[in-house]
Amino acid sequence: MKRLVPNAAALLAVLFAAIPLAPAFAHTGTGVSLGLLSGFMHPLSGADHLVAMVAVGLWGAQLGNPAIWVLPVTFPLVMAVGGVLGVLGVPLPAVEPVIALSGIALGLMVALSARPPLWVAAAMVGVFAIFHGYAHGQELPEAADAVAYAAGFVAATGLLHLSGILIGVLVGWEAGARVVRTCGAAIGCVGVYFLLASVGVIE
Amino acid sequence: MSGTANATATGSPGARRRFAALGSLAAALLCLVVALLVPASQARAHEATMAVITLREIAPGRFIGQWTMPPVDMTLQPLFPPHCKWEPPELVCGARGLTGQLSFMGLGSKQSVATIRVVPHEGPMEVYTVSAAKPTVMAARDPGTDLAMWRDLAETYVNLGIDHILRGIDHLLFVLGLIWLVKGGWKLVKTITAFTVGHSISLAAATFGLVGVPERPLNAAIALSIVFVGVEIVKLQRGEVGLTARYPWTVAFAFGLLHGLGFATALTALGIPQATLPIALLFFNVGVEIGQLSFVAVVLALLWAHRQAQALLPRWGAAMPAYVIGSVASYWFLLRI
Amino acid sequence: MKRWLRLLAAAAALALAPTAAHAHLVDTRLGDFYSGALHPLTDLQQVLPWIALAVLAAFQGAQRARWIILVFPLALAAGGVASLYLPLPAFAPLLGLVLVAVTGLAVAVAARLPLGVLLAIAVVMGLLHGAQNGAAMVVTTDRVLFLSGMTAIGYGVITLATGSAIAFLHGAAWRPIALRAGGSWVAAVGIMVLGLNLVRPVAG
Numbered sequence: 001m002k003r004l005v006p007n008a009a010a011l012l013a014v015l016f017a018a019i020p021l022a023p024a025f026a027h028t029g030t031g032v033s034l035g036l037l038s039g040f041m042h043p044l045s046g047a048d049h050l051v052a053m054v055a056v057g058l059w060g061a062q063l064g065n066p067a068i069w070v071l072p073v074t075f076p077l078v079m080a081v082g083g084v085l086g087v088l089g090v091p092l093p094a095v096e097p098v099i100a101l102s103g104i105a106l107g108l109m110v111a112l113s114a115r116p117p118l119w120v121a122a123a124m125v126g127v128f129a130i131f132h133g134y135a136h137g138q139e140l141p142e143a144a145d146a147v148a149y150a151a152g153f154v155a156a157t158g159l160l161h162l163s164g165i166l167i168g169v170l171v172g173w174e175a176g177a178r179v180v181r182t183c184g185a186a187i188g189c190v191g192v193y194f195l196l197a198s199v200g201v202i203e
Numbered sequence: 204m205s206g207t208a209n210a211t212a213t214g215s216p217g218a219r220r221r222f223a224a225l226g227s228l229a230a231a232l233l234c235l236v237v238a239l240l241v242p243a244s245q246a247r248a249h250e251a252t253m254a255v256i257t258l259r260e261i262a263p264g265r266f267i268g269q270w271t272m273p274p275v276d277m278t279l280q281p282l283f284p285p286h287c288k289w290e291p292p293e294l295v296c297g298a299r300g301l302t303g304q305l306s307f308m309g310l311g312s313k314q315s316v317a318t319i320r321v322v323p324h325e326g327p328m329e330v331y332t333v334s335a336a337k338p339t340v341m342a343a344r345d346p347g348t349d350l351a352m353w354r355d356l357a358e359t360y361v362n363l364g365i366d367h368i369l370r371g372i373d374h375l376l377f378v379l380g381l382i383w384l385v386k387g388g389w390k391l392v393k394t395i396t397a398f399t400v401g402h403s404i405s406l407a408a409a410t411f412g413l414v415g416v417p418e419r420p421l422n423a424a425i426a427l428s429i430v431f432v433g434v435e436i437v438k439l440q441r442g443e444v445g446l447t448a449r450y451p452w453t454v455a456f457a458f459g460l461l462h463g464l465g466f467a468t469a470l471t472a473l474g475i476p477q478a479t480l481p482i483a484l485l486f487f488n489v490g491v492e493i494g495q496l497s498f499v500a501v502v503l504a505l506l507w508a509h510r511q512a513q514a515l516l517p518r519w520g521a522a523m524p525a526y527v528i529g530s531v532a533s534y535w536f537l538l539r540i
Numbered sequence: 541m542k543r544w545l546r547l548l549a550a551a552a553a554l555a556l557a558p559t560a561a562h563a564h565l566v567d568t569r570l571g572d573f574y575s576g577a578l579h580p581l582t583d584l585q586q587v588l589p590w591i592a593l594a595v596l597a598a599f600q601g602a603q604r605a606r607w608i609i610l611v612f613p614l615a616l617a618a619g620g621v622a623s624l625y626l627p628l629p630a631f632a633p634l635l636g637l638v639l640v641a642v643t644g645l646a647v648a649v650a651a652r653l654p655l656g657v658l659l660a661i662a663v664v665m666g667l668l669h670g671a672q673n674g675a676a677m678v679v680t681t682d683r684v685l686f687l688s689g690m691t692a693i694g695y696g697v698i699t700l701a702t703g704s705a706i707a708f709l710h711g712a713a714w715r716p717i718a719l720r721a722g723g724s725w726v727a728a729v730g731i732m733v734l735g736l737n738l739v740r741p742v743a744g
Contacts, residue, residue: 508703
């Protein structure tokens with residue numbers, strides 16, 4: 001009983017911390033809720049972004065310590081740099097092909113269960129983070145509520161990492177490791193499709 | 204600030220303190236008994252800032268509207284469905300009659316509740332209540348079997364109930380006192396349930412006009428019930444076994460009866476027609492419970508968070524919340540008598 | 541000093557409570573209490589750094605963290621009162637965004653801060669947000685109720701978030717990492733919107 005009470009209280013705390021937000025967002029209407037929603041949907045609506053984000057989580061889980069914790073903490077900050085470049089309209093070359101390429105590269109790394117030195121992995125993920133952030137950042141000035149939009153896509157991206165890491169927990173088992181590598185291969189294929197699409201080979 | 208609670212709580216000899224606690228309990232119950240003896244008709248006077256507009260059907264689809272209780276805020280305007288033409292005081296709705304969405308423009312902090320009464324050419328009067336929490340209602344001709352109408356009723360009165368308890372700082376303070384006294388666990392569940400059962404019974408009784416309550420003594424008695432809880436907390440902290448500590452749910456039930464009468468004034472003020480009264484009462488009570496349980500949950504969560512952060516009152520200040528509750532409530536008591 | 545702060549808080553609570561209740565008796569305008577409580581919640585620019593501040597405090601250990609439960613709501617109330625007499629400074633939106641980025645970054649690196657720095661951040665944030673919310677009041681708003689509602693929600697959110705974060709930090713090694721990742725995301729939001737602020741001013 002004694003152990004149970006704080007947990008129940010914690011649950012309630014979370015619940016009731018969340019409840020006021022619902023009417024609050026409904027109440028002020030468009031700005032915040034729309035911004036959150038459109039921001040949240042943005043990384044989910046483009047399959048190239050989506051799979052690459054999951055791949056980041058998968059690879060992190062394969063690499064284990066310290067990548068698995070360096071990655072979720074530093075990725076958002078690097079992405080923010082890309083986001084600022086996007087907001088400022090600094091021209092970056094070939095954004096869509098690079099995003100597709102990093103999908104291929106990350107998918108390949110996961111499929112091969114590659115273990116390069118940490119700085120190589122960090123650089124690969126970092127380049128992708130900048131381009132990913134750049135693509136989102138370009139949309140930021142149009143958002144109804146910039147903070148809500150940014151929070152929305154940041155939350156979605158973080159959840160994609162998390163799902164990648166959670167799937168990646170499977171690497172602890174032999175069969176699970178195979179599943180993870182298959183996921184990587186699939187992600188690589190999606191990347192190839194988007195690369196071809198972005199350079200206009202396929203419609 | 205009045206020092207009634209301080210005086211009753213700190214008056215040093217133990218016997219006197221016990222007497223003081225019992226005294227305030229007895230006084231609260233006495234007020235309750237007196238209140239119960241007064242006929243229901245006196246329950247009319249109320250404090251709610253509501254506005255009522257009455258629409259009388261003079262020909263099929265044509266109404267004459269008139270404020271029976273004018274709004275405090277003169278910018279308040281009723282909004283009718285698009286097929287109706289509102290040129291005060293005349294409302295023309297044509298063959299479809301007055302059906303569809305009803306609302307008020309300008310509902311807010313000044314005017315939180317407004318009511319439209321429709322007196323049709325034939326049949327019983329219909330009453331639609333719009334509150335800040337539930338800004339639109341659907342008007343329908345036949346509420347008997349219409350599912351949407353029922354849902355509408357539920358939404359209106361559940362929201363009204365939540366609204367009422369969350370605005371009723373005296374009820375919340377009493378519940379806070381109960382939580383403080385009973386700490387937590389099963390005992391708290393039982394105590395809160397007893398309080399709920401108590402106020403449900405008296406709310407029903409008052410709404411159906413079985414008991415009538417003049418507002419002032421009732422509010423004074425409610426204030427006194429909070430003083431009582433404050434005194435009990437101080438007693439508990441001094442290691443004495445108070446009445447509430449010994450019979451928590453009996454005390455909670457008794458005071459529940461008292462507070463239920465307080466809830467009823469909010470409901471009777473709306474002038475709900477007899478036909479929809481039981482269902483309105485049910486939904487209102489559900490709303491009150493939702494609000495009350497949310498409050499209990501928030502308080503428990505905050506207490507838990509304080510323990511986690513080790514942000515607890517030092518021993519010399521441990522009795523302070525009880526004194527605050529007691530002093531505030533005594534101040535209200537003096538205001539209300 | 542500690543004693544005086546506590547006494548002051550108690551006196552403030554004592555002075556405010558009966559007024560609010562009195563208003564309930566006279567007319568049902570307690571609604572402004574809730575509009576004051578909801579107002580900060582509708583603005584992520586306030587809620588995000590509040591939670592980041594609470595997590596940052598939790599990283600300093602319960603002994604230090606507990607001070608923001610007292611200091612932050614008081615600063616919030618003071619900011620609200622100040623808004624009655626002073627106009628909102630022009631740098632307010634920029635400062636708000638800087639606070640989002642700074643608290644987020646501090647959580648991301650799990651910074652160990654002296655108590656004074658932690659409390660200074662809490663005070664600056666409280667004053668700023670209090671003033672920003674206070675500036676949202678209109679002529680008909682009951683100021684006492686609105687500001688008490690705002691203070692109450694500030695206290696509630698900070699207390700719940702701090703307590704939850706402290707409880708969450710006990711246990712497995714991944715837990716601080718999860719909180720740091722969250723702080724990093726908050727910092728990312730702050731940095732990007734700051735970038736946007738360079739292009740065009742963001743409404744605060």
